[in-house]
Amino acid sequence: MSSLTVTGVTKSYGATPVLTGVDLHVPEGGFTALLGPSGCGKTTLLRLVAGFDDPDRGTVEIGGRTVAGAGRSVPARRRHIGFVPQEGGLFPHLSVAGNVAFGLPRRQRRDAGRVAALLELVGLDAALAERSPHQLSGGQQQRVALARALAPAPSLVLLDEPFSSLDASLREETRQAVADALTAAGATAVLVTHDQAEALSMADQVAVLRGGTLVQLADPRTLYRSPQDLDVATFVGESVVLDADVRGGRAHSALGVLDLDRTCPDGPVRVLLRPEQLRLGPAAGAGPRARVRGVDFFGHDARVRLELPSGVEFSARLEGWDLPAAGDDVTVGVLGAALPFPGDDARVPA
Amino acid sequence: MLALVPLAFVVAEVVEVGWAGVRELVFRPRVAELLGNTAQLVVGTVLLCAVLGVGAAWLVERSALPGRRLWHVLLVAPLAVPAFVNSYAWISLLPGLDTYGGALLVVTLSYFPFVYLPVVAAFRGLDPALEDTARGLGLSGPAVFRRVQLPQLRVALLGGSLLVALHVLAEFGALQMLRYPTFTTAIYDQYRATFNGPGATALAGVLLLLSLGLLLAELRLRGVRGYARTGAGVARAGRPVRLGALAVPALLGLGGLVALSLAVPLGSLALWMVRGSSTALDRSALLETTGTTLGLAAVAAVVTTAMALPTGWLAVRARGRVATLLERSTYLGSSVPAIVIALALVTVSLEVTPWAYQTVPVLLAAYAILFLPRAIVTVRAAVEQAPPLYDDVAASLGSSAADRLRRVTLPLLAPGLGAGAALVFLAVVTELTATLLLAPIGTTTLASAFWSASSALEYGAAAPYAVVMVLLSAPATVLLSRDARRGLTT
Numbered sequence: 001m002s003s004l005t006v007t008g009v010t011k012s013y014g015a016t017p018v019l020t021g022v023d024l025h026v027p028e029g030g031f032t033a034l035l036g037p038s039g040c041g042k043t044t045l046l047r048l049v050a051g052f053d054d055p056d057r058g059t060v061e062i063g064g065r066t067v068a069g070a071g072r073s074v075p076a077r078r079r080h081i082g083f084v085p086q087e088g089g090l091f092p093h094l095s096v097a098g099n100v101a102f103g104l105p106r107r108q109r110r111d112a113g114r115v116a117a118l119l120e121l122v123g124l125d126a127a128l129a130e131r132s133p134h135q136l137s138g139g140q141q142q143r144v145a146l147a148r149a150l151a152p153a154p155s156l157v158l159l160d161e162p163f164s165s166l167d168a169s170l171r172e173e174t175r176q177a178v179a180d181a182l183t184a185a186g187a188t189a190v191l192v193t194h195d196q197a198e199a200l201s202m203a204d205q206v207a208v209l210r211g212g213t214l215v216q217l218a219d220p221r222t223l224y225r226s227p228q229d230l231d232v233a234t235f236v237g238e239s240v241v242l243d244a245d246v247r248g249g250r251a252h253s254a255l256g257v258l259d260l261d262r263t264c265p266d267g268p269v270r271v272l273l274r275p276e277q278l279r280l281g282p283a284a285g286a287g288p289r290a291r292v293r294g295v296d297f298f299g300h301d302a303r304v305r306l307e308l309p310s311g312v313e314f315s316a317r318l319e320g321w322d323l324p325a326a327g328d329d330v331t332v333g334v335l336g337a338a339l340p341f342p343g344d345d346a347r348v349p350a
Numbered sequence: 351m352l353a354l355v356p357l358a359f360v361v362a363e364v365v366e367v368g369w370a371g372v373r374e375l376v377f378r379p380r381v382a383e384l385l386g387n388t389a390q391l392v393v394g395t396v397l398l399c400a401v402l403g404v405g406a407a408w409l410v411e412r413s414a415l416p417g418r419r420l421w422h423v424l425l426v427a428p429l430a431v432p433a434f435v436n437s438y439a440w441i442s443l444l445p446g447l448d449t450y451g452g453a454l455l456v457v458t459l460s461y462f463p464f465v466y467l468p469v470v471a472a473f474r475g476l477d478p479a480l481e482d483t484a485r486g487l488g489l490s491g492p493a494v495f496r497r498v499q500l501p502q503l504r505v506a507l508l509g510g511s512l513l514v515a516l517h518v519l520a521e522f523g524a525l526q527m528l529r530y531p532t533f534t535t536a537i538y539d540q541y542r543a544t545f546n547g548p549g550a551t552a553l554a555g556v557l558l559l560l561s562l563g564l565l566l567a568e569l570r571l572r573g574v575r576g577y578a579r580t581g582a583g584v585a586r587a588g589r590p591v592r593l594g595a596l597a598v599p600a601l602l603g604l605g606g607l608v609a610l611s612l613a614v615p616l617g618s619l620a621l622w623m624v625r626g627s628s629t630a631l632d633r634s635a636l637l638e639t640t641g642t643t644l645g646l647a648a649v650a651a652v653v654t655t656a657m658a659l660p661t662g663w664l665a666v667r668a669r670g671r672v673a674t675l676l677e678r679s680t681y682l683g684s685s686v687p688a689i690v691i692a693l694a695l696v697t698v699s700l701e702v703t704p705w706a707y708q709t710v711p712v713l714l715a716a717y718a719i720l721f722l723p724r725a726i727v728t729v730r731a732a733v734e735q736a737p738p739l740y741d742d743v744a745a746s747l748g749s750s751a752a753d754r755l756r757r758v759t760l761p762l763l764a765p766g767l768g769a770g771a772a773l774v775f776l777a778v779v780t781e782l783t784a785t786l787l788l789a790p791i792g793t794t795t796l797a798s799a800f801w802s803a804s805s806a807l808e809y810g811a812a813a814p815y816a817v818v819m820v821l822l823s824a825p826a827t828v829l830l831s832r833d834a835r836r837g838l839t840t
Binding site for chain 2: 050051052075076077078079080081082083085089091092093102103148149151152158
């Protein structure tokens with residue numbers, strides 16, 4: 001296992017810039033998620049790290065060794081990388097065992113014990129070894145692909161949206177198995193994903209990419225609580241964004257006077273709240289009043305869509321026990337502090 | 351490049367003869383007569399094949415007819431009988447068949463599976479939910495067929511019909527035997543009479559224009575083919591339509607079709623085998639000819655598949671104008687009837703490489719031009735099965751380029767290459783026209799031996815060669831019945 005350092009990487013396809021000046025450091029043994037909407041360049045970055053493509057400018061270092069840039073280009077096969085593509089990419093002409101052992105030295109390929117140990121590492125029954133890839137479920141294929149990637153003890157494991165083709169129930173289970181296997185192997189890992197819940201729950205560091213640049217690199221909690229700008233804020237989770245006026249360190253908004261997470265000069269700002277910070281009370285209570293426009297019920301919790309008399313619409317996340325009905329009038333309370341975005345940081349999400 | 355030789359040859363000859371010469375050669379009553387004959391036969395055959403093909407496909411796929419799987423096999427089986435063998439079977443029984451009607455009958459019976467197969471595949475791909483929806487909207491049974499099914503079958507039907515038309519244009523053996531003159535047979539006679547006059551070339555030019563016209567239509571259709579395939583996922587099987595009182599006539603109709611297209615030729619072959627055995631079957635000659643044919647076919651299969659590999663690879667991996675042009679040009683080259691290809695290679699080899707005239711390599715070149723598209727279609731599909739992703743994954747696992755080729759790429763391509771080679775192999779076994787013109791003296795294949803015997807009216811002596819050809823073609827029919835769209839395209 002090794003650390004990964006990407007410095008000033010730039011890449012264009014033809015006249016289209018895909019990555020511009022990306023810096024990223026993944027510490028040894030760390031699990032970093034590259035999060036971004038489709039077309040943000042995250043898969044390209046992964047391919048540059050893997051060595052399937054060369055950067056136009058900038059360098060890639062794995063374990064302190066420069067593998068790309070500065071006049072060097074180490075081919076993919078000499079980078080000691082484990083690569084888990086979308087939908088697994090298992091070789092269809094080989095059995096599960098043949099796939100897992102593919103990257104092992106010739107003498108070890110016949111070692112059934114080795115294959116069994118690797119399958120066990122990813123939580124699969126060794127009895128699957130003689131199956132063909134098409135006889136496996138999607139989740140099993142992903143796990144075999146991970147076992148194959150881990151077999152040669154790579155210094156770095158790259159996962160390219162490995163869970164996006166799985167259905168919801170299988171995804172949760174496969175994520176857990178993959179995370180456990182990566183921890184057990186002590187591997188440094190980079191996961192590409194467009195699913196913010198996946199990035200936040202699996203990684204210990206999340207890099208948000210937007211339009212080919214890295215906008216924020218932080219641990220999941222920091223990212224969720226203190227996003228760089230409103231665009232990142234709305235991308236990593238549901239948001240309530242309100243216009244407010246800061247006076248004396250507190251924001252005066254349509255939901256009342258709010259405490260602030262960080263100091264902010266007086267003047268007009270936009271403030272960010274998360275829907276789970278809102279609490280609803282009876283219409284007769286104190287606080288700003290709102291009308292319930294609708295309720296999206298998910299079982300474990302619910303999203304209540306609300307509208308202020310001024311016409312401003314927003315949502316609250318509530319536990320599923322005691323919910324208002326559409327058309328009810330309620331009062332809105334706020335837990336915790338709001339995050340202010342003055343001036344330039346207040347980019348309005350597209 | 352090789353594929354464009356015949357085309358270049360005809361153009362060069364026409365330029366040499368000059369416009370006045372061409373006018374003199376082309377605008378004469380004989381050509382008009384041939385054009386009339388050819389057009390009549392093409393139109394008649396296409397119409398009959400379309401009716402028979404669609405009708406049979408509907409009965410097999412959508413009606414509650416008993417034994418539908420068996421009928422499917424029986425309806426594809428006529429493809430195992432080469433058209434010229436079919437023609438021999440009929441004319442040897444009924445010598446009076448050398449008329450337009452006879453030609454129409456024989457050619458239709460040989461080629462209707464070309465329509466039947468794609469239409470069956472299209473029927474299978476149709477989502478019955480659409481028909482249910484239409485019925486829900488109040489449409490009657492025939493209205494559902496006309497307004498819902500037929501439009502969706504259009505591409506398959508037109509594609510199959512064009513294939514039939516191209517084959518009829520290029521058909522030589524069957525029509526020569528029935529003494530029904532078309533462009534192809536006239537070119538052959540002209541060539542035999544004057545060896546290689548501009549007359550044959552001018553006729554070839556007209557034939558070429560007709561074929562290219564059809565090919566262009568085919569290419570345009572190929573572009574929209576995806577439309578017929580959309581529901582290709584595993585659609586819910588529809589409820590078969592009960593035929594009621596119509597079941598008996600339907601069975602009789604299918605039975606009659608199978609009897610005419612399969613039982614008559616096979617029966618006739620059997621009859622001549624029995625009669626011929628009295629005139630002592632020359633076993634050693636038969637064995638030697640079979641050996642020669644198999645050898646030629648094997649070499650041609652390997653060479654053609656090897657040539658198809660780079661084109662198929664480029665067409666998938668390096669999608670671009672050059673690759674597309676390359677791929678299309680092979681189709682272009684081989685929409686050219688075999689007779690024109692053979693004529694071109696005779697002339698070119700005589701003028702440019704006299705030492706190669708009537709040698710095996712020239713014959714192999716003709717086979718390669720003729721059957722390259724079949725190989726490309728399968729190779730291309732195989733390359734599509736091996737996306738670059740596997741290469742990347744193998745590289746990340748430390749595998750070198752040579753190692754990747756051996757352990758990943760070749761194993762993935764092998765089935766496709768094998769299928770392509772098999773298709774070419776089986777096509778060469780029954781190839782007649784180019785073989786007649788190009789085979790070195792003393793080299794006889796099953797087809798040419800059959801031809802010389804049956805031309806001399808020695809029907810009994812011809813029968814064993816035909817039987818071997820039919821037996822060898824049977825596996826190709828299995829391949830074709832599995833995937834209607836693949837391999838059919840000539």
